[in-house]
Amino acid sequence: xxxxxxxxxxxxxxxxxxxxxxxxxxxxxxxxxxxxxxxxxxxxxxxxxxxxxxxxxxxxxxxxxxxxxxxxxxxxxxxxxxxxxxxxxxxxxxxxxxxxxxxxxxxxxxxxxxxxxxxxxxxxxxxxxxxxxxxxxxxxxxxxxxxxxxxxxxxxxxxxxxxxxxxxxxxxxxxxxxxxxxxxxxxxxxxxxxxxxxxxxxxxxxxxxxxxxxxxxxxxx
Amino acid sequence: xxxxxxxxxxxxxxxxxxxxxxxxxxxxxxxxxxxxxxxxxxxxxxxxxxxxxxxxxxxxxxxxxxxxxxxxxxxxxxxxxxxxxxxxxxxxxxxxxxxxxxxxxxxxxxxxxxxxxxxxxxxxxxxxxxxxxxxxxxxxxxxxxxxxxxxxxxxxxxxxxxxxxxxxxxxxxxxxxxxxxxxxxxxxxxxxxxxxxxxxxxxxxxxxxxxxxxxxxxxxxxxxxxxxxxxxxxxxxxxxxxxxxxxxxxxxxxxxxxxxxxxxxxxxxxxxxxxxxxxxxxxxxxxxxxxxxxxxxxxxxxxxxxxxxxxxxxxxxxxxxxxxxxxxxxxxxxxxxxxxxxxxxxxxxxxxxxxxxxxxx
Numbered sequence: 001x002x003x004x005x006x007x008x009x010x011x012x013x014x015x016x017x018x019x020x021x022x023x024x025x026x027x028x029x030x031x032x033x034x035x036x037x038x039x040x041x042x043x044x045x046x047x048x049x050x051x052x053x054x055x056x057x058x059x060x061x062x063x064x065x066x067x068x069x070x071x072x073x074x075x076x077x078x079x080x081x082x083x084x085x086x087x088x089x090x091x092x093x094x095x096x097x098x099x100x101x102x103x104x105x106x107x108x109x110x111x112x113x114x115x116x117x118x119x120x121x122x123x124x125x126x127x128x129x130x131x132x133x134x135x136x137x138x139x140x141x142x143x144x145x146x147x148x149x150x151x152x153x154x155x156x157x158x159x160x161x162x163x164x165x166x167x168x169x170x171x172x173x174x175x176x177x178x179x180x181x182x183x184x185x186x187x188x189x190x191x192x193x194x195x196x197x198x199x200x201x202x203x204x205x206x207x208x209x210x211x212x213x214x215x216x217x218x219x220x221x
Numbered sequence: 222x223x224x225x226x227x228x229x230x231x232x233x234x235x236x237x238x239x240x241x242x243x244x245x246x247x248x249x250x251x252x253x254x255x256x257x258x259x260x261x262x263x264x265x266x267x268x269x270x271x272x273x274x275x276x277x278x279x280x281x282x283x284x285x286x287x288x289x290x291x292x293x294x295x296x297x298x299x300x301x302x303x304x305x306x307x308x309x310x311x312x313x314x315x316x317x318x319x320x321x322x323x324x325x326x327x328x329x330x331x332x333x334x335x336x337x338x339x340x341x342x343x344x345x346x347x348x349x350x351x352x353x354x355x356x357x358x359x360x361x362x363x364x365x366x367x368x369x370x371x372x373x374x375x376x377x378x379x380x381x382x383x384x385x386x387x388x389x390x391x392x393x394x395x396x397x398x399x400x401x402x403x404x405x406x407x408x409x410x411x412x413x414x415x416x417x418x419x420x421x422x423x424x425x426x427x428x429x430x431x432x433x434x435x436x437x438x439x440x441x442x443x444x445x446x447x448x449x450x451x452x453x454x455x456x457x458x459x460x461x462x463x464x465x466x467x468x469x470x471x472x473x474x475x476x477x478x479x480x481x482x483x484x485x486x487x488x489x490x491x492x493x494x495x496x497x498x499x500x501x502x503x504x505x506x507x508x509x510x511x512x513x514x515x516x517x518x519x520x521x522x523x524x525x526x527x528x529x530x531x532x533x534x535x536x537x538x539x540x541x542x543x544x545x546x547x548x549x550x551x552x553x554x555x556x557x558x559x560x561x562x563x564x565x566x567x568x569x570x571x572x573x574x575x576x577x578x579x580x581x582x
Binding site for chain 1: 298299300325372
């Protein structure tokens with residue numbers, strides 16, 4: 001046990017934190033647009049964002065390869081300009097986590113923003129505040145609980161991400177083997193001791209996160 | 222100076238029904254009251270003035286400044302209009318203290334003098350650190366007013382300011398609003414569907430019906446001489462009857478309804494015209510058998526049976542079945558002197574000078 005490799009734990013935390021940061025910023029922006037604006041293709045965007053929630057993660061991972069792989073639709077340009085491809089790097093695990101966690105963020109944040117009384121925004125406009133100022137001073141502070149809950153849920157989803165990451169980032173020891181992947185490897189190799197420990201750590205982290213989320217939602221922070 | 226509104230707006234409501242509003246009125250630096258049933262378009266009018274809704278066409282001008290002009294393609298944003306808007310439920314920011322709510326619209330946060338002045342005017346000293354959820358309805362309203370006025374708006378809009386207040390707070394708000402009116406030279410527009418509030422607050426009364434304006438005038442004029450049956454009902458007149466002009470004299474007209482009644486002459490009436498006439502319930506006089514009749518009540522005397530009596534506190538309301546089914550309001554002392562009760566037959570006079578003929582085609 002003592003010589004157990006803690007790299008997967010460290011990698012999972014790093015990947016999840018970075019992914020959550022992106023998910024939070026992009027997710028809040030999209031959630032605000034979905035909640036407060038009408039635009040062409042709104043329903044389509046909504047469906048597209050929710051897609052990773054219903055698709056098998058392997059399919060999501062496959063799409064990531066199709067778009068961002070070395071010969072992918074976007075990836076080939078990145079590769080020809082930089083000679084670098086995101087596939088099979090730890091950044092690929094981040095990208096996979098972002099895509100898979102995004103629906104949780106947007107669903108939760110959108111509901112929270114929609115529940116903010118729109119008259120409060122109108123009154124802010126009449127008091128001379130721009131839409132941007134109103135969003136920062138009124139809407140987001142009032143939707144704070146839901147947004148925080150979304151962030152925590154996204155983090156939890158990112159730490160448990162397996163399928164899309166395996167497809168897109170691979171299982172490279174010391175490079176892309178996150179906790180869930182390491183657990184899979186340990187069980188495959190019959191190292192049940194390692195598997196048990198990793199499972200316990202992951203379960204503990206997840207339960208703590210969900211507990212905190214509940215506290216947040218109930219306002220007993 | 223003042224406010225001029227001339228707008229049209231059609232919009233789709235839920236369930237795909239269309240609502241269209243046509244509103245045209247103007248008012249000086251005084252209190253204009255939009256009065257009418259709910260759903261008439263009063264709030265939509267305020268939203269249009271504030272720039273929260275864009276009319277399909279028309280013009281809105283406040284103190285000489287054009288807020289909206291469809292022909293010249295002008296449509297100022299709500300931020301540019303400098304409108305003080307107090308929403309029906311006050312719309313205080315629940316996450317901010319009273320102080321921060323009031324200061325919200327100030328450009329420079331150092332304008333402490335203005336802030337102190339608002340605290341003085343609205344007597345909200347000591348509440349600065351509280352949150353809206355810790356305030357009473359009246360306090361919320363005064364904070365909302367302070368927040369709107371501290372930005373020195375060009376016009377003050379109040380949506381149903383009285384509706385959620387208890388009696389004492391309403392009286393106080395009336396006083397506060399009159400005070401504001403004396404203090405600042407801007408037009409104030411407020412919405413109400415309560416006739417008493419409309420009458421007491423308005424310098425100009427603007428009566429709404431579904432989708433438009435029915436009558437504009439001084440409150441006294443509208444309450445005594447409603448232009449239509451609809452306005453008559455809105456201002457609380459329930460003695461409304463139909464009839465046919467059967468004689469036109471020098472100063473009077475005779476109208477055949479259930480019985481003949483005599484009313485003051487108005488121009489343009491001819492024999493045979495179908496008319497609607499009405500009389501306020503406090504202008505129907507219950508006659509005392511033992512007294513000679515005064516000159517004002519010697520005409521239009523009818524009898525009827527009291528079918529119901531409602532004690533309204535300051536007055537009594539009687540419902541009388543007879544030649545005309547009448548609603549009569551009388552002061553408590555008069556009621557008690559006459560020993561009235563349900564079932565009793567009494568004589569009433571419809572005071573001739575107070576009969577109002579509604580000329581509707």
